[in-house]
Amino acid sequence: MAIGPLQIIIILLIVVLIFGTKKLRNVGKDLGGAVHDFKEGLKEGTESEKTDTTTAKSADDNSDKAA
Numbered sequence: 001m002a003i004g005p006l007q008i009i010i011i012l013l014i015v016v017l018i019f020g021t022k023k024l025r026n027v028g029k030d031l032g033g034a035v036h037d038f039k040e041g042l043k044e045g046t047e048s049e050k051t052d053t054t055t056a057k058s059a060d061d062n063s064d065k066a067a
Contacts, residue, residue, distance in 0.1 A: 016024065
């Protein structure tokens with residue numbers, strides 16, 4: 001048995017009645033902030049890995065020249 005659009009609307013209405021719009025707005029804002037911070041952290045991690053790889057590559061090149 002699949003959940004249809006009418007059932008989803010009823011569930012959403014019940015959730016709004018239980019928690020209220022202000023509480024749901026705060027939860028949405030907090031969740032959006034968490035997702036934004038997570039994506040930012042992934043981006044910073046990728047950039048630092050690129051920097052680390054470039055630094056390690058430069059060190060290897062310098063050691064090859066010295067030998």
